[in-house]
Amino acid sequence: MSEVDEIKNKIDIVEFISGYLKLKKSGRNFIANCPFHKEDTPSFVVSPEKQIWHCFGCQKGGDIFSFLMEYEHIDFAEALKQLANKAGVELQQIDPKKNKEKNELIEINEYASKLWQYILESKIGKDASQYLKKRGIKKTIMQDFEIGFSPDSWDLLSKKLIKKNFSQQNLQKSGLVYLKNNNQFLDRFRSRIMFPIRDTSGRLVGFSGRIFENQKLKTVDSAKTGKYINSPDTPIFNKSRVLYALDKAKRTIVEKDKIVIVEGQFDVIMAHQFGFKNTVAVSGSALTEEHLDLIKRFTQNIVFAFDPDSAGQNAARRSIDLAHLRDFSVELMILPENKDPADLFLDNPKQFKKILEKSLPAIEFYFISTKNKYQIGKKEISAQDKKQIAKELLIEIKKIVNPVLRSEYVKKLSQMINIDEKYLLEALEKSEEKILQQEIKNVQKDELNQRELLEKKILGIYFAFPETRIKISKEIKSSYFENFFNKEIADIIEKLYNKKADKNDIKKSLSEDLKKLIEQLSLAAEQEYKNIENFELEQEIEILLYSLKGREKEKIKKDFAQKISQAEKLGDKKELKKLLKKLSKQIQE
Numbered sequence: 001m002s003e004v005d006e007i008k009n010k011i012d013i014v015e016f017i018s019g020y021l022k023l024k025k026s027g028r029n030f031i032a033n034c035p036f037h038k039e040d041t042p043s044f045v046v047s048p049e050k051q052i053w054h055c056f057g058c059q060k061g062g063d064i065f066s067f068l069m070e071y072e073h074i075d076f077a078e079a080l081k082q083l084a085n086k087a088g089v090e091l092q093q094i095d096p097k098k099n100k101e102k103n104e105l106i107e108i109n110e111y112a113s114k115l116w117q118y119i120l121e122s123k124i125g126k127d128a129s130q131y132l133k134k135r136g137i138k139k140t141i142m143q144d145f146e147i148g149f150s151p152d153s154w155d156l157l158s159k160k161l162i163k164k165n166f167s168q169q170n171l172q173k174s175g176l177v178y179l180k181n182n183n184q185f186l187d188r189f190r191s192r193i194m195f196p197i198r199d200t201s202g203r204l205v206g207f208s209g210r211i212f213e214n215q216k217l218k219t220v221d222s223a224k225t226g227k228y229i230n231s232p233d234t235p236i237f238n239k240s241r242v243l244y245a246l247d248k249a250k251r252t253i254v255e256k257d258k259i260v261i262v263e264g265q266f267d268v269i270m271a272h273q274f275g276f277k278n279t280v281a282v283s284g285s286a287l288t289e290e291h292l293d294l295i296k297r298f299t300q301n302i303v304f305a306f307d308p309d310s311a312g313q314n315a316a317r318r319s320i321d322l323a324h325l326r327d328f329s330v331e332l333m334i335l336p337e338n339k340d341p342a343d344l345f346l347d348n349p350k351q352f353k354k355i356l357e358k359s360l361p362a363i364e365f366y367f368i369s370t371k372n373k374y375q376i377g378k379k380e381i382s383a384q385d386k387k388q389i390a391k392e393l394l395i396e397i398k399k400i401v402n403p404v405l406r407s408e409y410v411k412k413l414s415q416m417i418n419i420d421e422k423y424l425l426e427a428l429e430k431s432e433e434k435i436l437q438q439e440i441k442n443v444q445k446d447e448l449n450q451r452e453l454l455e456k457k458i459l460g461i462y463f464a465f466p467e468t469r470i471k472i473s474k475e476i477k478s479s480y481f482e483n484f485f486n487k488e489i490a491d492i493i494e495k496l497y498n499k500k501a502d503k504n505d506i507k508k509s510l511s512e513d514l515k516k517l518i519e520q521l522s523l524a525a526e527q528e529y530k531n532i533e534n535f536e537l538e539q540e541i542e543i544l545l546y547s548l549k550g551r552e553k554e555k556i557k558k559d560f561a562q563k564i565s566q567a568e569k570l571g572d573k574k575e576l577k578k579l580l581k582k583l584s585k586q587i588q589e
Helices: 003-010 013-018 064-072 076-087 096-121 126-134 139-144 156-163 168-173 246-256 265-273 289-296 310-325 341-347 349-357 362-373 383-397 403-417 421-430 432-464 466-475 484-497 503-509 512-529 534-570 573-588
Strands: 024-026 029-032 044-047 052-055 148-150 177-179 185-187 192-198 204-211 228-230 259-262 279-282 301-304 329-332
Touching: 003 064, 003 076, 013 029, 013 044, 013 052, 013 064, 064 076, 076 573, 096 126, 096 148, 096 156, 096 168, 096 192, 096 204, 126 139, 126 192, 139 265, 156 168, 156 177, 156 185, 168 177, 246 279, 259 265, 265 279, 265 341, 289 310, 301 310, 310 329, 310 362, 329 362, 341 349, 362 383, 362 403, 383 403, 383 421, 403 421, 432 466, 432 484, 432 512, 432 534, 466 484, 466 534, 484 512, 534 573
Parallel strands: 259 279, 259 301, 301 329
Antiparallel strands: 024 029, 029 044, 044 052, 148 192, 177 185, 192 204, 204 228
């Protein structure tokens, strides 16, 4: 019996779907209103005899796997994992040790979350609780979003986690604690309002913590720490692949066929409190391709509600460009100056709704921001400025697929800078390939910069702090590096560690460019980490190495993703199982 058949035998379809829909007995079958399209008369039928479901309205149907995939907007591999876990079936291609590790990491997060929620309700959390109320957050919403408070203590959570007998290795991997030189565990999150982050399946995978300065703090120097810090990348958490509150928002996103993306946790929580439950936020990173792949399961329509400051607008531009290249329909909310969404809800909840209803297509946003940038209408525009304005806006106009709309915006640009349309159309056609290629480069630049920054930090620490070299040498491989020069340096480190090269010979053969680069990397690392304690530097190395390896693992996964998707479409279960097993083996290697 295959694993899929074993799962089907162990899970009754009526009982399973009853967890999602209210089923009514009708003869030998059960009926309900279809969750996949709007209807007044039930046309969704579940057959306990055949263990299948079918909707006579939208013509969708299948078994428990297809229902879960359709309802939760997940792929077959994820559905297989979830149903296997529910049925108690051990999948051959999943390493039981890794599965056990992930389950314990989730348990650690759940325990920490409950402890912090309890502290928020206690005397210790009174000031933090009052602060949340002043921000307009109701107690029921605090509880719904499981908001907590980590007290101003070095090791309160650490001690409690140790008493619960979680493995020390997993405590470190959770990112909630540090291990100091004397083998003492210390808490990562101290004097912070805590926001749990769950994945689309509702598993608690990480946290975001906001500094709370209600008194002189013993354990936190607020001048040297960020307002927000997030869990580091762990075996269950990657901020580039998780959206805050998507687990709560996904059903409303599907119903409205639209997602609203904001910048912070407070923005999301206030939006949900006032009924805008299709709102999510990125978790301490720019919007990524992985985020968009996740969103595409639920909708093709995005509304960005980023802060009106320059940082917010720059983030909006990058996100819009990335979404356009992934074929999303994109709109932007134009927020009042010095007001973020949370402020709007606190001042006047109706204002958010009005602004949302007046959201502009992204191209309109570009016209408005360009007009403000060059002060069009307020001063005379030079020929050089007109050339630059045309260049900037033609890049955006080129992305419009509909020829009528494209023509309208060319006309609008013509009127804005008083240049004949025919010249703009000529420029548009001549620069088509050049503009497109440049835009793709611009969109990919952020991701590449993140990757290069990660590579440079690891190499910089290696040269700036000699005591870290053995640890780093053991872990890195030149194949993990993408930047050409970084790869060369990593190759030297790898060869030295494996004693395949003589240190003096390599030093002589280094080019002047590589010598300069090594000096720059070392100096940058010295500056960045000069005030850090040894145990914190060790933790930083762990996080950087884990992230670098994680990115390499993601590359492997992406290579398999297309093949797996194709096998699913063709219904080739044998090939699918083979691919999943091969993928698991390659990741382990």
